Amino acid sequence: MDFQLTEAQDFFKKTVADTIDRLILPKADEIDEKDEFPWNLWREFSRLGYLGLRYPEEIGGMNADKVMCMIFYEEIARGSVGFAQSVIMNILMGTYFLYRFGSDAIKERCLFPAMRGEKIATMCFTEDQSGSDLGATRTTFVRDGSGWRINGTKMWITNGPICDFCTVLATSDPTKGLKGLNFLLVEKGTPGFSSGQVINKLGCRGTVTGELIFDNVWVPEENLLGEELDKGVFYLGEVLDEVRLMTGAMALGIARAAYDEALEFARKRIAFGKPIGVNQLIREKFAEMDTLMNAARLMVYYGAWMLENNMESRIIAAEAKMYATEVCLKVVDELTRIYGANAFAHEYKPQRFFRDARFLLYGGGTHEVLKDFIGRTIIGKL
Numbered sequence: 001m002d003f004q005l006t007e008a009q010d011f012f013k014k015t016v017a018d019t020i021d022r023l024i025l026p027k028a029d030e031i032d033e034k035d036e037f038p039w040n041l042w043r044e045f046s047r048l049g050y051l052g053l054r055y056p057e058e059i060g061g062m063n064a065d066k067v068m069c070m071i072f073y074e075e076i077a078r079g080s081v082g083f084a085q086s087v088i089m090n091i092l093m094g095t096y097f098l099y100r101f102g103s104d105a106i107k108e109r110c111l112f113p114a115m116r117g118e119k120i121a122t123m124c125f126t127e128d129q130s131g132s133d134l135g136a137t138r139t140t141f142v143r144d145g146s147g148w149r150i151n152g153t154k155m156w157i158t159n160g161p162i163c164d165f166c167t168v169l170a171t172s173d174p175t176k177g178l179k180g181l182n183f184l185l186v187e188k189g190t191p192g193f194s195s196g197q198v199i200n201k202l203g204c205r206g207t208v209t210g211e212l213i214f215d216n217v218w219v220p221e222e223n224l225l226g227e228e229l230d231k232g233v234f235y236l237g238e239v240l241d242e243v244r245l246m247t248g249a250m251a252l253g254i255a256r257a258a259y260d261e262a263l264e265f266a267r268k269r270i271a272f273g274k275p276i277g278v279n280q281l282i283r284e285k286f287a288e289m290d291t292l293m294n295a296a297r298l299m300v301y302y303g304a305w306m307l308e309n310n311m312e313s314r315i316i317a318a319e320a321k322m323y324a325t326e327v328c329l330k331v332v333d334e335l336t337r338i339y340g341a342n343a344f345a346h347e348y349k350p351q352r353f354f355r356d357a358r359f360l361l362y363g364g365g366t367h368e369v370l371k372d373f374i375g376r377t378i379i380g381k382l
């Protein structure tokens with residue numbers, strides 16, 4: 001067994017951490033407070049090439065392996081979860097289906113500019129009445145001449161209101177459930193495609209999230225992303241483990257930021273004439289947080305390594321996402337206890353971590369749904 005990062009991974013980790021320390025950390029509170037998309041930061045990240053993180057060098061990407069991807073996701077979430085969400089959407093789900101199934105023209109028009117940060121991408125699954133239950137998708141598409149006509153409304157879409165294009169989950173027939181699902185590309189400026197309500201979110205502020213409306217939107221044949229009709233769920237399965245591990249890595253990032261804040265506070269806050277960190281009950285919190293974070297990190301990176309080595313990673317990815325998120329919520333909770341009343345003030349960081357961490361409960365699958373999946377897979381068909 002070898003738990004050591006390769007030289008390239010180690011160098012990448014140091015470089016990314018330095019970038020986050022310099023570019024994001026000083027602006028993280030401002031991003032949260034203003035709740036506006038940080039265009040300048042986006043341009044800086046684009047210039048550094050991070051938006052092409054997981055794609056091959058031949059097409060202008062960084063060709064990062066799965067472990068390197070997790071390093072990046074963890075670090076950027078340590079900086080600002082709001083900004084991280086927007087960036088990761090471009091890197092992963094917003095572009096995955098274009099990379100996998102897009103024609104040369106689609107790649108030229110959408111994928112490559114998104115990898116350079118010149119275009120903003122997103123992915124639309126969720127609707128008002130369907131989140132976890134993708135089989136209940138009501139956005140439809142039908143054949144119309146040499147293309148497809150799409151109708152429906154999506155909700156909770158990261159980058160939605162500012163996106164240049166989106167990959168939309170739609171059904172060829174709502175009565176088919178999961179067996180009717182497909183992915184289609186819709187570009188900004190297409191008649192009938194518009195942005196609706198922008199959500200005023202509890203956390204992950206700085207990323208713009210909202211409703212996207214598809215009112216009789218017509219797209220050409222090639223915008224159906226997939227080799228075969230109605231195989232959307234199968235294609236989604238190709239990237240699901242990566243998405244779940246990515247969410248776990250983001251959880252590690254927030255947990256680390258919260259832990260660092262707690263440590264600094266415990267060392268300097270004086271109560272009863274001594275730093276609170278000398279108290280056994282406070283030390284116990286650090287022992288527990290550190291143990292949990294180490295366990296979560298092992299799971300996330302082990303999952304990434306398995307994925308990179310084409311090993312079966314469905315269960316470990318779901319477990320790692322779930323476990324790392326619960327650890328993150330625990331660490332953030334402990335921070336708010338260690339910090340005392342100041343954790344309750346907008347002026348200090350803990351409340352931001354507290355709000356941001358809640359998002360992890362939904363992205364990548366809710367824990368009830370993940371537990372059900374893990375249990376079902378382990379027990380098998382009876």
Ligand SMILES: Cc1cc2nc3c(=O)[nH]c(=O)nc-3n(C[C@H](O)[C@H](O)[C@H](O)COP(=O)(O)OP(=O)(O)OC[C@H]3O[C@@H](n4cnc5c(N)ncnc54)[C@H](O)[C@@H]3O)c2cc1C
Pocket residue numbers: 122123124125126130131132133155156157158159201204209359362363364365366367368369372
């Ligand atoms: C900040 C943020 C950004 C997001 N960005 C995007 C995006 O870019 N694109 C996108 O498509 N979506 C996005 N989402 C939506 C997210 O994917 C959904 O919230 C998620 O899929 C859960 O769906 P839901 O909220 O509708 O909850 P539901 O699926 O309605 O679940 C509600 C509750 O019921 C439970 N439940 C459901 N089914 C079962 C079951 N079988 N057994 C036990 N319990 C069950 C759930 O665990 C949960 O507790 C975003 C959400 C947030 C908060």
